[in-house]
Structure formats: C-alpha cells, structure tokens
Amino acid sequence: MSTRTPGGDTPVRRIDRVLAFMSLGLLVLAIACFFAIIIGTTAGANFATGIWPLIGVVVYLAPIVAFLLLFTLLIMSFVRRSRANRSR
Template identity: 45%
Template sequence: MTDETPVTTSRTQRVLAFIAAGLVILSIACFFVLMIGTWAGAGPDQGSGKGIWPTVELLPLAALPLAFVLIIVLLVVSLVSRSKQNRRAGR
C-alpha cells in the first residue's frame, strides 16, 4: 500500500484557475453574442460599429490568449508546489 497525502491547492492556484475559466467563458459568450447579433442584423459589419460591438468583437482576441498564458502559469505553479511537497516528504 502506498502512503498518499491529499494534494492541496493554494489560493494562487484557485485564483489562476477561476480567472482563466472566466476569461474562456466570457470569450465564448462574446462569440455567441456576435454571431446572434450579426444574424439579427445588428453586428458591427452592418453599420452599428458603435457602442458595445467593438468590445464584443475584440474581447475574445485578447482574452483567449491571456487565458492560455494563465493556464501555463497555473501549470508551472502547480509543478513547483508539487515539487516542494515531494521534497518535504523525502521522496
């Protein structure tokens, strides 16, 4: 039998995970709003490039790469944390 200790997550890991998930969900929502708005005739290409449409159009272009970077940072933070736990356990 192996003696496994439960893996704990730090506050930093939880915050990074929730921010990355929030950015992905927000980007997907903007994508669907843009598709529905264009279908309904109110998209930025139909002359209503004012108001919130430029934000809806550009938000996924910035949020998705930022979410990807946050996921990579979360992976690095998790690996460092796991390495510290293994060193403390004497493995």
C-alpha cells in the same frame, strides 16, 4: 501505476483556485461574446459603434489570456510539487 506519498497530496492554495476560476471565466466570457457576435450578425447590428468593438476584442484576447493563466497555474503546481518532493 504510481505510488502514493505517505504525506498525501499538496494542498490547494487560494491563488491556484483564483487562477483556475479566472481562466474558466475568461473562456466562458469569450464564448458568450462569440455567440453575441453571431446573433448580432443575424440581427444586422452595426459593429463599428457601441460596445461591439469591445466584444470583438474580447473574443480575440480572452482565450489567449485564459491559456496564459492556465499555463501559469500549471508551472506553479509543478514547482510546488518538486519542492515538496525535494524536501522529503
């Protein structure tokens, strides 16, 4: 069991919220594009033309970028907490 610090938790900054929501948004976008590819496959769409190549790239790249954003958020949080604990 951990002990509570007398000053309370560190405040959540705007950049933390932005990174968290961008990561979540990219994951939702990747899932939506994945389902669009499934639906397009059953409908017999031509994946070589139109917006389909972009949708295919989003499915591959968006989860990686979302993971990197989440990892950046985690590192920033650890650094901020270590600096706050060092100053006490």
